Amino acid sequence: MADLDFASPSSNSSIHPLRNGSGPWQLHWPQKMPLLRVSGTVSCDVVVVGAGITGAMTAEILTRAGHSVIVVDRAFPGRGSTAASTAMLLWEIDTPLVELADLYGFEKASAVYQRSLLAVSGIADMVEQLALPCQFALRPSLYLAPAGEGAGDLAQEHAARARAGLPGALLSREELIGAFGFDRPAALISPGSAEADPVLLSHGLLQTAFRGGARLVADEAVRYDWDDDAAYVALASGASLHAKKIVLATGYDMPDFVRSDLHSIVSTWCVSTGPVPRNAIWNDRALLWEADDPYLYARLTQTDEIVVGGEDEVIEDADERDKKMAEKSATLARRMRALWPDRDYTFTSSWTAAFGQTEDGLPLIGPVPGARNILAAYGYGGNGITFSFMASRIIAELVAGAPRPWFDDFALDRGQPST
Ligand SMILES: Cc1cc2nc3c(=O)[nH]c(=O)nc-3n(C[C@H](O)[C@H](O)[C@H](O)COP(=O)(O)OP(=O)(O)OC[C@H]3O[C@@H](n4cnc5c(N)ncnc54)[C@H](O)[C@@H]3O)c2cc1C
Numbered sequence: 001m002a003d004l005d006f007a008s009p010s011s012n013s014s015i016h017p018l019r020n021g022s023g024p025w026q027l028h029w030p031q032k033m034p035l036l037r038v039s040g041t042v043s044c045d046v047v048v049v050g051a052g053i054t055g056a057m058t059a060e061i062l063t064r065a066g067h068s069v070i071v072v073d074r075a076f077p078g079r080g081s082t083a084a085s086t087a088m089l090l091w092e093i094d095t096p097l098v099e100l101a102d103l104y105g106f107e108k109a110s111a112v113y114q115r116s117l118l119a120v121s122g123i124a125d126m127v128e129q130l131a132l133p134c135q136f137a138l139r140p141s142l143y144l145a146p147a148g149e150g151a152g153d154l155a156q157e158h159a160a161r162a163r164a165g166l167p168g169a170l171l172s173r174e175e176l177i178g179a180f181g182f183d184r185p186a187a188l189i190s191p192g193s194a195e196a197d198p199v200l201l202s203h204g205l206l207q208t209a210f211r212g213g214a215r216l217v218a219d220e221a222v223r224y225d226w227d228d229d230a231a232y233v234a235l236a237s238g239a240s241l242h243a244k245k246i247v248l249a250t251g252y253d254m255p256d257f258v259r260s261d262l263h264s265i266v267s268t269w270c271v272s273t274g275p276v277p278r279n280a281i282w283n284d285r286a287l288l289w290e291a292d293d294p295y296l297y298a299r300l301t302q303t304d305e306i307v308v309g310g311e312d313e314v315i316e317d318a319d320e321r322d323k324k325m326a327e328k329s330a331t332l333a334r335r336m337r338a339l340w341p342d343r344d345y346t347f348t349s350s351w352t353a354a355f356g357q358t359e360d361g362l363p364l365i366g367p368v369p370g371a372r373n374i375l376a377a378y379g380y381g382g383n384g385i386t387f388s389f390m391a392s393r394i395i396a397e398l399v400a401g402a403p404r405p406w407f408d409d410f411a412l413d414r415g416q417p418s419t
Pocket residue numbers: 049050051052053054055072073074075076077078079080081082083084085086087088089090219220221222249250251252253268269270309352353354355356377378379380381382383384385386388
């Protein structure tokens with residue numbers, strides 16, 4: 001195994017998801033990762049294509065389970081959506097429980113929410129057990145009613161969550177102002193979410209997997225094939241990998257043979273400050289997000305920077321996304337100022353990137369229809385990293401040949417929900 005610089009990935013792809021600016025995590029990027037050079041055909045138990053947070057979690061658990069694993073990425077690991085992420089590890093799904101229950105019924109919707117809650121505590125356990133230095137901390141989340149609207153929708157959501165046995169409390173305007181200083185008609189305060197540095201987290205997982213025997217190949221997956229017993233991936237270099245299972249963890253960039261009526265690519269924008277003084281740090285360092293469309297989300301880093309994101313739009317074209325940078329940054333800054341006025345902070349960085357989302361807010365995880373021995377792990381939406389964890393655990397059970405009925409909730413061919 002050679003210790004090579006990843007500065008010149010083999011990719012000829014024009015896709016650069018993290019564009020036009022820099023997130024707070026890049027300083028932590030290690031310069032080197034151990035790479036395996038392959039030629040001809042190399043075999044292993046599982047190939048994981050994509051070394052973002054989803055691929056890293058999947059590679060780690062599969063390696064720990066005793067499988068021989070090769071991870072393939074066409075760029076430096078973690079430089080996809082993962083590097084751009086604000087890494088609010090929410091168990092609350094983009095689709096409110098009330099809406100998810102309208103789509104799939106209350107029982108199924110509440111089971112999905114419960115699994116999401118368990119996923120965040122699963123991430124906490126994993127970080128502790130593997131001793132991953134990734135600035136992980138449990139945080140409450142504060143889900144804010146939009147300014148100028150009543151508390152009605154949030155009260156309904158709170159009642160549904162209480163019925164589902166989910167933790168949290170509804171704060172009135174006065175309680176919210178008293179506890180946090182945010183002036184909104186109402187908010188849901190919920191324990192059990194978390195934050196991390198997503199690049200450190202994914203690199204820590206990859207390094208753990210490498211120590212367990214996983215190997216990293218710097219190449220682009222260009223073609224897939226399969227038969228009854230195995231799957232194959234051809235790489236841009238001309239080499240190919242042959243495995244019992246191939247896991248696709250390529251972020252929003254899905255190969256053509258993976259289709260979902262529910263999937264779209266969404267662009268999002270972010271701004272961040274440098275370290276802010278004490279008066280700009282809100283209580284409990286809560287993770288903030290709004291019940292609004294487009295929404296705003298915000299968190300503090302452990303070095304006291306305020307990071308704000310949102311203004312999401314379904315835009316695939318990176319140039320179109322870049323052109324909106326100035327306008328979107330100004331809007332985010334203005335919205336944050338309206339929410340958190342009269343404190344000393346200035347936004348100094350901005351960036352934009354893409355991630356995959358689905359119409360119902362649930363991820364696409366499991367076997368790829370029509371492609372034997374190929375599994376997909378796409379952790380979508382604003383709480384993508386929570387779903388990445390869920391995906392890695394589902395994939396591990398599928399590789400072990402232990403499917404469970406509830407995996408179907410995330411099936412790639414689940415089709416359009418009935419409204
Ligand atoms: C600005 C922003 C803010 C976000 N905020 C949050 C948040 O607060 N909380 C949260 O949970 N989620 C958030 N998300 C979503 C979350 O970041 C993503 O869901 C998550 O990072 C997806 O990880 P991934 O590993 O699936 O994909 P990626 O990180 O995109 O990784 C995919 C990898 O696959 C590689 N790849 C793709 N195609 C090929 C190929 N053909 N061959 C080889 N390699 C390939 C890419 O190079 C890349 O490294 C945010 C996303 C963005 C963009």
